[in-house]
Amino acid sequence: MGPLDGNAMAGVMHDLFARDMTTMGYECTNWGRTGVVAEMAAYLSGPGTVARCRDCDTILLMFTERHGMYCIDMPGIAQPVPPSATQH
Numbered sequence: 001m002g003p004l005d006g007n008a009m010a011g012v013m014h015d016l017f018a019r020d021m022t023t024m025g026y027e028c029t030n031w032g033r034t035g036v037v038a039e040m041a042a043y044l045s046g047p048g049t050v051a052r053c054r055d056c057d058t059i060l061l062m063f064t065e066r067h068g069m070y071c072i073d074m075p076g077i078a079q080p081v082p083p084s085a086t087q088h
């Protein structure tokens with residue numbers, strides 16, 4: 001099964017951050033690709049949720065849930081930009 005797009009994580013991210021996070025901007029630590037969460041390649045079939053960079057497969061985001069507690073890692077994101085701070 002191929003990856004979904006980042007919109008597939010909208011529900012769990014909304015639960016965690018209490019807002020729509022699909023428009024959160026990021027910069028990949030590897031090649032510097034910038035984009036938004038909705039563009040990430042999301043893998044929901046494993047024991048946790050993993051979102052990878054579409055250019056270089058770097059793991060950008062990981063969510064794991066254990067006994068109702070979520071653990072969030074953003075190992076591949078250099079510059080998370082919360083939606084409220086995004087200006088266009």
Ligand SMILES: [Zn+2]
Pocket residue numbers: 028029030031032033053054055056057058
């Ligand atoms: Zn990348």
